Amino acid sequence: MPREFKDPRSAHQKIAAEIRRQITRGDLTPGSKLGSTAELMERYDGVANTTIQKALQMLKAEGLLEGRPGKGVFVRPHAQQSIEPVAYMSPAGPGEPYPWMTEAAKQGRAGRSELLAVSVVRPPQEVVDALELADGERAVLRKQILFLDDEPTELTRSYYPLGLAEGTRILEKKRIRGGTPALLASLGFPPREFVDELASEIPTEEEVAALELPKDMPVLVAFRVVYSDDRRPIEVTLMTKAAHRYRMRYRLPVG
Template identity: 80%
Template sequence: MGQPFTDPRSPHQKIAAEIRRRITRGDLPPGSKIGSTAELMAQYGGVANTTVQKALQMLKAEGLLEGLPGKGVYVRPHAQQSIEPITYLKPAIPGEPYPWISEATKRQQAGRSQLLDVNVVVPPAEVAHALQLQDGERAVMRKQILLLDEQPSELTRSYYPLSLAEGTAILEKKRIRGGTATLLNTMGFPPREFTDELSSEIPTEEEVAALHLPKDMPVLVAFRVVYTDEQRPIEATFMTKAAHRYRMRYRLPIE
């Protein structure tokens, strides 16, 4: 047998990983005070003060911890949030904003979307296959950033068959009130079903910049395909989030 594998990370990365996991699993809920430097030094085998400080600084950069002068270091509100995808797929009630904004309000957060780009493109192969497009057939790509309390939360790239989008607001370089699901519903294409494929990936340069990601932080990428009646695909979307800040929640019936 070969040599046993050991964790090659530096001591401060290991400590940060332990504290991060306690935060994401709820053992350190929002508002919890982290132990003092001396307590953490003793807890982690007598490591140096600088090692503890580097671990805490890493978690502050990730948005999980915040230092309050004269009080200590605490877990930030909304350090990690659960997302229930079905909530955002339902068309908005007429006159209501995009569901992302409505759901943020329920959590006492300010949510908004910022449209970055609208273009007619030849989509990636995965998208073309999902939308059942022919070789070289084009689609409309809408790119936007979703923000919570003015902090970037999710980068989305949504694709729609050009044959479906022509002559509609999907092609316009402005936000759609209620979101595209609401528009498609009014066009006679209600969302009936969706599939999600989730992966943890190394972020691209665009994703690091858009989401203000700290160094070496992976992203959670959900590739979603939405279908209307008769299993017709009407939307394919890449949704990219900081992997340490969110988890996806699904509730499905067991037949």
């Protein structure tokens, strides 16, 4: 017999989850109008008006719905965007902007980055292991936020072996034209392989503030290791996105 398990969430959280899934899966497209409060109350087993309002408020806070006075509640445009990591992997050519800006422009959107900090740190153990650092060896941390149309999209924390970064612009608190992949390639360390591990996690306070997340919203975290020639690890980046805004798309050849 299957195990018995009941959803412990409140009624408004369950309703919000149902509507959210309809939005993210395309059953409710951008610009679609939701039913009236009375219609939603009937659809969800006669729940109270306040329950429906709490559910809708959750989805408005997440940026998935918007209310239009006198007209109703509608699904916001660009409710969820697909991100294809391979589009951002190749280093920019000489004089070219960071691929994030280039790809945003292809979508008719404005991309920009904000460099938050550059520091020499003792990295987390998983970064130590991935970069194959010796005990006590330090790394350079570059932390930035990526924006699309002034909406915070991704918090990135990139680590580089200190021995590799010393004497380079990686240590400068300045944006690097074309991004660090282009700089590393110019230094003789071209990226040859990317290995990503994806996880859904509960956000830290820093992530909530940086990405302007609503309450109780998980994040999608990609842990990426970049290898150069001879499979030398040259970079580890933790890329954190709001799970309700974005999905990752991968194209994998078969055979």
